[in-house]
Amino acid sequence: MKNLGDMMKQMQEVQARMQEMQARLEDLDVVGTSGAGLVSVTLNGKGAMKGISIDQSLMSDDREMLEDLIVAAHADARQKMETALAEEMKQLTGGLPLPPGLNLGF
Template structure:
């Protein structure tokens, strides 16, 4: 029974750390870029788009497809950074918690 009590205590601590992590992710912003920095996007830790910055030289009709591709690439770059940040924060939140083999978080 003592082991169960320890597990419950660890679960409560982890829940608290997860809530802190979610709050931190909401206020975190990451920037993704493409085209050598000609296109930049900012996403929150939750993946919400906050800002787009486009170099004026890309603002002509002949560069439309290039601009579209650069926007997609910048978003993918920012999304990868958000996922890396989330993984790092998740590892911090679950540090010291021993989970049974095969069990992964979040559930």
């Protein structure tokens, strides 16, 4: 029974570390850019958009280009956020690979 008790203790420690990581992700800001920095999008570590910045020079009649730049900046920020999340998970799991598709609530 000692092994079961040790396992439960380890699971509680992992759960506590996951809660800490989720709190850090809320505070994490990642910025994605496009158009050589003319458009930037800020996401938190959970993927929620916190802000957008558009250079005044883009405020013209080329609406489609501006929309494309916003989408590209968001994709850049999303990729950076996912990289940061992967690093956090690597630290949490001690470098152990998790099975693909395993959702730990993020």
